[in-house]
Amino acid sequence: MGSIDTTLPHPFDPLSREEIENTILTVKKAHGDVYFNVVSLQEPRKAEMTAWLEDPVNAPRPKRLADVVVIAPGGKVYDGLVDPAKSEILSWEWAEGQQPIITMEELQLVEHIVRKDPKVIEQCKISGIPEEDMNKVYCDPWTIGYDERFGSNVRLQQALMYYRPELDNCQYQYPLDFCPIYNADKQEIIAIDIPKIRRPLSKAPAFDYHPAAIEARGGFRDNLKPINITQPEGVSFKLSGREIEWQNWKFHIGFNYREGIVLNDITFNDQGNVRPIFYRLSLAEMVVPYGNPEHPHQRKHALDQGEYGAGYMTNSLSLGCDCKGSIHYLDAEFPTRVGGVRKIKNAICIHEEDAGILFKHTDFRDDSVIVTRGRKLIVQQIFTAANYEYVVAWTFHQDGTIQPEIKLTGILNTYAMDPDEDTHGWGTQVYTGVNAHNHQHLFSLRIDANVDGPNNTVYVTDAVPGEAPVGSKENFYGNAFYNKRTKLATTGEAKTDYIAQTSRTWEICNPNKLNPYSKKPVSYKLVSREVPPLLPKEGSLVWKRAAFARHSVHVTKYRDDQLWPAGRHVPQTSGEPSRGLPEWIGDGTESIDNTNVVLWHTFGVTHFPAPEDFPVMPAEPMTLLLRPRNFFARNPVLNVPPSYASTPSQLLAKGQGVYDAADKLSKLAFEVPKEVDGEGVSGAGMVLVVRLMVLAARVVGASEREAL
Amino acid sequence: MGSIDTTLPHPFDPLSREEIENTILTVKKAHGDVYFNVVSLQEPRKAEMTAWLEDPVNAPRPKRLADVVVIAPGGKVYDGLVDPAKSEILSWEWAEGQQPIITMEELQLVEHIVRKDPKVIEQCKISGIPEEDMNKVYCDPWTIGYDERFGSNVRLQQALMYYRPELDNCQYQYPLDFCPIYNADKQEIIAIDIPKIRRPLSKAPAFDYHPAAIEARGGFRDNLKPINITQPEGVSFKLSGREIEWQNWKFHIGFNYREGIVLNDITFNDQGNVRPIFYRLSLAEMVVPYGNPEHPHQRKHALDQGEYGAGYMTNSLSLGCDCKGSIHYLDAEFPTRVGGVRKIKNAICIHEEDAGILFKHTDFRDDSVIVTRGRKLIVQQIFTAANYEYVVAWTFHQDGTIQPEIKLTGILNTYAMDPDEDTHGWGTQVYTGVNAHNHQHLFSLRIDANVDGPNNTVYVTDAVPGEAPVGSKENFYGNAFYNKRTKLATTGEAKTDYIAQTSRTWEICNPNKLNPYSKKPVSYKLVSREVPPLLPKEGSLVWKRAAFARHSVHVTKYRDDQLWPAGRHVPQTSGEPSRGLPEWIGDGTESIDNTNVVLWHTFGVTHFPAPEDFPVMPAEPMTLLLRPRNFFARNPVLNVPPSYASTPSQLLAKGQGVYDAADKLSKLAFEVPKEVDGEGVSGAGMVLVVRLMVLAARVVGASEREAL
Known part of the structure; x- marks a missing residue:
């Protein structure tokens, strides 16, 4: 009879750094320099995995496998399966006409390209941005979704364009009205979608939310007292x-x-x-x-x-x-x-x-x-x-x-509008010149x-x-x-x-x-x-x-x-x-x-x-x-310790045996001066006393006033 | 020009004890001993009140008035309006054929009557409860809703019947199958609704949720560590x-x-x-x-x-x-x-x-x-x-x-059922012999x-x-x-x-x-x-x-x-x-x-x-x-102090000026041993450092690994 090797990763664990590295090395060795798009756990086949979960000591441990996607030079996409422990490629297939996930690094690249592209610079000028301010031009690159003009074979992004007058301005308040199309393989702008009606860069003052902007508008509110949440004995998991x-x-x-x-x-x-x-x-x-049907917003x-x-x-x-x-x-x-x-x-x-x-x-x-x-x-x-x-x-x-x-x-997500332009119900002007669809x-x-x-x-x-x-x-x-x-x-x-x-x-x-x-x-x-x-x-x-x-x-x-x-x-x-x-x-x-x-x-x-x-x-x-x-036979939380519990017999016994674990750190919000007639006294203990008095005095038809 | 008398109650304040007492005295003086059903603020007429809210110094202060409902001997119901300050009854009307709200005291009465009623005792016997155990019989009195046999002129309650083998048992696990009708004026049972198919008292063991019952079943769970919530500087309101x-x-x-x-x-x-x-x-x-259509459950x-x-x-x-x-x-x-x-x-x-x-x-x-x-x-x-x-x-x-x-x-709310009786989809057996509709x-x-x-x-x-x-x-x-x-x-x-x-x-x-x-x-x-x-x-x-x-x-x-x-x-x-x-x-x-x-x-x-x-x-x-x-011109919470805020220019200035008010009482759940390569270091400060390193190293196409 075997035992469970606890030094091994759990079969559901994400690939470790070492497993990712081994996979990358294995792929590089076989296929040279490629762009790594995905190196991720291929989750165990369920039949194998359930057998192992049922009997982790004796059932075979599901193998650790890496699901790999790479983009080879020229834009060819490959799906692979790699055994990182054995440095072995188990399968390798050309994913013809398919585009894998866009990584953060791919997204980051576009802005740099866009800023240098002459046609984009020209459009920025039309919008009112001089060439020397191209470093103030930003874009959120999105996958193109699908555009029938370009199909699926060329890896594309569309660049939603924005402007920042100053580095710390939020660019979404200065959207530009045109949309460059980026070819990821060639790292170049291959087209620009330009609307028929042009909307120049908004001249509205910046309205930001960073601390300096708040300070300039009167500062932060100072009327929030701290709420401290602490777990002095640690966590329950x-x-x-x-x-x-x-x-x-x-x-x-x-x-x-x-x-x-x-x-x-x-x-x-x-x-x-x-x-x-x-x-x-x-x-x-x-x-x-x-929901805006005007081209090219359907791509959003x-x-x-x-x-x-x-x-x-x-x-x-x-x-x-x-x-x-x-x-x-x-x-x-x-x-x-x-x-x-x-x-x-x-x-x-x-x-x-x-x-x-x-x-x-x-x-x-x-x-x-x-x-x-x-x-x-x-x-x-x-x-x-x-x-x-x-x-x-x-x-x-x-x-x-x-x-x-x-x-x-x-x-x-925002788009440019002329102030007071009709949004036709497809969006709302949320700030001067800003249309949110x-x-x-x-x-x-x-x-x-x-x-x-x-x-x-x-x-x-x-x-x-x-x-x-x-x-x-x-x-x-x-x-x-x-x-x-x-x-x-x-x-x-x-x-x-x-x-x-x-x-x-x-x-x-x-x-x-x-x-x-x-x-x-x-x-x-x-x-x-x-x-x-x-x-x-x-x-x-x-x-x-x-x-x-x-x-x-x-x-x-x-x-x-x-x-x-x-x-x-x-x-x-x-x-x-x-x-x-x-x-x-x-x-x-x-x-x-x-x-x-x-x-x-x-x-x-x-x-x-x-x-x-x-x-x-x-x-x-x-x-x-x-x-x-109908899953449980009864309420499954009955044995969670209560804050307070009293039973009829305990109340008859003047509170003897009552369970009181009320949170003792809770406090009255304001100091309450003690009233001479005792009514101002508070806290769970006093409430209990009052309850007992009510119980004792609850004679049919009697006023409760005397009891209180 | 006047000033606001802050010693007076706000016109929206509930009636004070004194105002309730004055009202009661005024009514008693005029109408003798009656049962008080309601003595409650009649909220100010809106026209008067809005005038006062707009100009509390000069506008007339809305009068304090008591909305009164009483039940006179014989069951006659009166609606009244009383000026407690002047001890004056402004209106007094017989609410013919109407039944006002049932008070807690009226509810409390019924159980005592039910226990002594011979016909109820007889029905309890049929259910399997001997007469000497009538102190173990309980009822939840409900208003009758509406029952066409009795109409609206007689004040009625229906008594949903239960049993407690012991004082601390929860009675809802022992529902009885019949339903007495109670006349509130005469304080007597005037009818009993008895189903065609009788369902004797359940013999299932009690299944309670009070601490002693939990103890008997293994006790409370002991794996919840405290979460303390404190406000050392008080509240923000x-x-x-x-x-x-x-x-x-x-x-x-x-x-x-x-x-x-x-x-x-x-x-x-x-x-x-x-x-x-x-x-x-x-x-x-x-x-x-x-949703159970069987008589008399429609009254529920x-x-x-x-x-x-x-x-x-x-x-x-x-x-x-x-x-x-x-x-x-x-x-x-x-x-x-x-x-x-x-x-x-x-x-x-x-x-x-x-x-x-x-x-x-x-x-x-x-x-x-x-x-x-x-x-x-x-x-x-x-x-x-x-x-x-x-x-x-x-x-x-x-x-x-x-x-x-x-x-x-x-x-x-529960009703009796024979174990495994078909509930016809109108309810569910939630415990042996307990049908919850x-x-x-x-x-x-x-x-x-x-x-x-x-x-x-x-x-x-x-x-x-x-x-x-x-x-x-x-x-x-x-x-x-x-x-x-x-x-x-x-x-x-x-x-x-x-x-x-x-x-x-x-x-x-x-x-x-x-x-x-x-x-x-x-x-x-x-x-x-x-x-x-x-x-x-x-x-x-x-x-x-x-x-x-x-x-x-x-x-x-x-x-x-x-x-x-x-x-x-x-x-x-x-x-x-x-x-x-x-x-x-x-x-x-x-x-x-x-x-x-x-x-x-x-x-x-x-x-x-x-x-x-x-x-x-x-x-x-x-x-x-x-x-x-579209109510506010913008997000109205921008000036709430953040936990943490950094801007692009601050990050370029190596973090200078970054706003850091992260909660310092928050802790890591488990001790993390410091790793030699620095990756194990945590906390907002370190995260910032890591961010800066990432930013510094974010050269197009570079691996981030070296930076980290």
């Missing part, structure tokens, strides 16, 4: 490598260039019984379509994860800034373009927060009460997609709920289900009135309503949309296990209310490219490598045919009943900008819940 | 009487027996310009319909605020239990039945919380960054409606957003608008695709979408429902004031996503009685005393005709354009119980936002 344990939860925290945080093998210890819930959770893709529909990567764009987080309390950080490492390794320090933060009241009940008869406070665990990253920031928090609750939450902040943020949450085992079935559930009419024997008073459950038996049936009218939810059930009391299958329920439909029309460019966003929910049968619903290589896909989900779903006849299912959920917001969003946006949150329903 | 000022907000905090917390005269100081937003905000009514549809009162049922809160940090409390005082005064100590708590990231942006070019943390102010109460608790939090954000939030906790919680948020002045107009706004088809000149790529605004010009047009498909919101606009940049009317937007429709059918008893819940939004023109949308006296209304909103809306032709409008918003949840909710429910939150849109 444990980490073993990247596996975390907290409040019956256990899961592995992965990270990749594409999705950022990936949570694997999520289980809940249900009174000693370790029950699997999800095999893998991630934000697998997103799309941000803009960023599939940020497939096109730039939520990992590649992630922030290095700072202690005491992005979160407070006791924080644990995990770093991320990625290849650089020419074959180095870059580390993003503090790419992920992990911390706990007080979660307010977990449960409370008071008996109105005698004021016997229990009040218990909750706690949550947050695994978070923040990524910057040019102008926008996405704060992605995976929140775990003690009661078995998982709550992904995304906060939007950062800066609006309508847009959506739609995310694809990928849920690889494992609810009490790998074989699950998804039901759509609708709250509906009883069928029988008012006045009928079955529904005389008309109050009947129930939870209508509809099985999604095939991938075709599973294309479903949110309906508010029925408070629609989706249940991921294990039909093979019933709750002992309700006799309903154990399940996790997707409760999601921020579910706008994709507003670009059927047949539109966005609709074709971001097919995952056509429905609120899709369900597929699990297959290795079907991870990203807009496809593996997203930049410059035409959507003909649509990549990813539509390919996997095919004719929709595949059974997804009682098998390993993956649920893809589209959620997000539609954003019509307003001046409140300028020059930087107050964070706008959106969230959803994955809730256990 | 100021109170003058019941007027609070915090982060540019100012408002008055009222409280009444019916709605609980009432917020009045809400303004925001916009850079010295005090701008009104809402004249009054409250939860004005709610209904909890149950509590209109908790109109029938029992969110003020009367409110909890006395405890420091360090219901919230943590520095807390300020406000008490509440109410009349007792026979004419005393009872005080609920700590009825309202007020505190601040850290609100996470308020805004953040990093420039991907150079990692110049600003990150600013937010703060929120919470004004909260918790009320216990028999089995359920409602945690009602009014949250104010620095950015002008108001976020009402309700958390549901407490215990499910489907139900909804629907709340009516009353918004008395004053958005930059009293004359407002409501628009419904829908996110919709552009009309032109894909391929057309106007929408060639099909990506056009916009915010379609539809004016609600009359009360009839304003009956509108939530539509998820268009991410529907409602804008309360001031059409007389335009945003200087967007040129759109200044507005507050209702963003609400937990908006189930009323599931009882049109024409059903609930539909008739709780007419406010028929639509997501109603809008009326303001009139004094139109406060509660199910009417003034709610118990035992038949719904024929429907009281409240339908009366005020009438034929729906009244103009609500550019006038003082009141928006009534129905929101809530539909709850299909599950064993996870038993024996006590983990808190389930629901929330909505009132957001400024």
Whole structure:
């Protein structure tokens, strides 16, 4: 019998620096100097991995493999698979006509090229910027999305143009009206899209948000007293490598260039019984379509994860800034373009927060009460997609709920407008000369289900009135309503949309296990209310490219490598045919009943900008819940220690035995002078005394005044 | 010229103890011994009040008046209006055929009567409870709702019956199957509803949640380390009487027996310009319909605020239990039945919380960054409606957003079932022999608008695709979408429902004031996503009685005393005709354009119980936002001091001048041993150094590895 070698990386761990380096060396040796686009863990094949998870001592340990994408000289793209331990290339394929993810380094290059391009300089002059000020010209390079004039074979970026009068000005308040097209292979500008109506550079005064600008406008407010959050005894979670344990939860925290945080093998210890819930959770893709139909704004529909990567764009987080309390950080490492390794320090933060009241009940008869406070665990990253920031928090609750939450902040994408120009409803003037276009943020949450085992079935559930009419024997008073459950038996049936009218939810059930009391299958329920439909029309460019966003929910049968619903290589896909989900779903006849299912959920917001969003946006949150329903035999948080608990018998015994663990650091906000009649006395102890007096005096019909 | 007498109560203040006492004395003098049902502030007539608010020095101070409801011997109900200062009754009217709110004292009485009633004792015997155990029989008395057999003239309650084997058992796990009807005037049981199929008392073992029960099942978990929240310099809000000022907000905090917390005269100081937003905000009514159509369960549809009162049922809160940090409390005082005064100590708590990231942006070019943390102010109460608790939090954000939030906790209403009996989908077996019926919680948020002045107009706004088809000149790529605004010009047009498909919101606009940049009317937007429709059918008893819940939004023109949308006296209304909103809306032709409008918003949840909710429910939150849109000229929180801010020029100057106010109390969760190569060093300072090194080394095409 063997034992587990704890010096080895967990099979879900991201590639180590050494593994990345070995992979790069191996590729270089075989293929010479290439640009490294991706060197990332190929996650273990599920069959192998589940065998190992079940028996890590005896089952073969899944191999560590590197998924590699490179761009060879001349722009040829190769997909490879490398065994870093053996320095062996297992496969190597030309990805013909496909464009892989745009790296941060590729993005950084464009601005330098743009500033030197004579045609761009000429356009800047037309906008009112003299040639000597070209160092004040900036651009946010975006993948071109798809432009039928150029197709997919040439690697392109479009440069959204801005200007900064001074180095510290925010450039988004000075958008320029033209859009250069950049050829990444040749590192040159190959075209410029110029609107028919020209809009010169705005002459509005700069309106910035950096400290000097605030000082010049009157300074910071000084009326916020500190709120200190401290954990003198440390945190309540444990980490073993990247596996975390907290409040019956256990899961592995992965990270990749594409999705950022990936949570694997999520289980809940249900009174000693370790029950699997999800095999893998991630934000697998997103799309941000803009709603202005005028050319070339239709190209603004960023599939940020497939096109730039939520990992590649992630922030290095700072202690005491992005979160407070006791924080644990995990770093991320990625290849650089020419074959180095870059580390993003503090790419992920992990911390706990007080979660307010977990449960409370008071008996109105005698004021016997229990009040218990909750706690949550947050695994978070923040990524910057040019102008926008996405704060992605995976929140775990003690009661078995998982709550992904995304906060939007950062800066609006802006376009030039003449002051008081009609935006035709496609955008809003948020500052003089600044047009912020309508847009959506739609995310694809990928849920690889494992609810009490790998074989699950998804039901759509609708709250509906009883069928029988008012006045009928079955529904005389008309109050009947129930939870209508509809099985999604095939991938075709599973294309479903949110309906508010029925408070629609989706249940991921294990039909093979019933709750002992309700006799309903154990399940996790997707409760999601921020579910706008994709507003670009059927047949539109966005609709074709971001097919995952056509429905609120899709369900597929699990297959290795079907991870990203807009496809593996997203930049410059035409959507003909649509990549990813539509390919996997095919004719929709595949059974997804009682098998390993993956649920893809589209959620997000539609954003019509307003001046409140300028020059930087107050964070706008959106969230959803994955809730256990009929999963546990009972409330799983009953043994969380309460703040205070009293029972009827304890109150009769004048408070003897009452459980009092109220937070002793909490204070009254203001000094309250003691009143002579005793009414001014406060604190949990006094409240108890008052309760007892009320109880004692609660004689039928008596005034309580005397008691108090 | 006069001056403001600060010794007088604010006209919005609840009646003082003295005013309640004077009112009671005045009434007793004129009418003898009566039962006091309500003695509560009649809020000032709005015309008078706004005149005074505009010029408190010279305008006449609105009179303090007491709204009085009493029940005279024989059950006759009187509505009165009393001037407590002058001890004068201004009006006195018989409320014929109407039943006022049921007080806590009236509720408490029923259990004593029930235990002694021979017919109830007989039914208990049938259930399996011997007569000597009648002290173990409990009931939750509810108003009867409406039962056509008894009408509205006799004051009734229905007694939902339970049993406790031991004093400290939770009775909701032992429901009994019959339902006595109680006559409140005669204090006797006048009927018992007995089901055709009898269900004897459950023999299942008790499953409790009090500390002794948890101890017996293995004890409390011991793996939660404390999270301390302290405010050593005190709070950031100021109170003058019941007027609070915090982060540019100012408002008055009222409280009444019916709605609980009432917020009045809400303004925001916009850079010295005090701008009104809402004249009054409250939860004005709610209904909890149950979905089991079998008699007599149709009677379970509590209109908790109109029938029992969110003020009367409110909890006395405890420091360090219901919230943590520095807390300020406000008490509440109410009349007792026979004419005393009872005080609920700590009825309202007020505190601040850290609100996470308020805004953040990093420039991907150079990692110049600003990150600013937010703060929120919470004004909260918790009320216990028999089995359920409602945690009602009014949250104010620095950015002008108001976020009402309700958390549901407490215990499910339960009914007896034979083990494994078919619940027919109307309920769920949550524990052996315990059937928890489907139900909804629907709340009516009353918004008395004053958005930059009293004359407002409501628009419904829908996110919709552009009309032109894909391929057309106007929408060639099909990506056009916009915010379609539809004016609600009359009360009839304003009956509108939530539509998820268009991410529907409602804008309360001031059409007389335009945003200087967007040129759109200044507005507050209702963003609400937990908006189930009323599931009882049109024409059903609930539909008739709780007419406010028929639509997501109603809008009326303001009139004094139109406060509660199910009417003034709610118990035992038949719904024929429907009281409240339908009366005020009438034929729906009244103009609500550019006038003082009141928006009534129905929101809530539909709850299909599950064993996870038993024996006590983990808190389930629901929330909505009132957001400024086109109200401010720009982001109103720019001057909140950041945690950290650096600009490009500061980074070029090697960090000189960088703003660093990162929270110094935050710590790394685990000790990190210092690595020799320096990579293990952490903290904001080091991150800055790393950033600078990255910036310095960011030469086009260079590997970042060397820099790190």
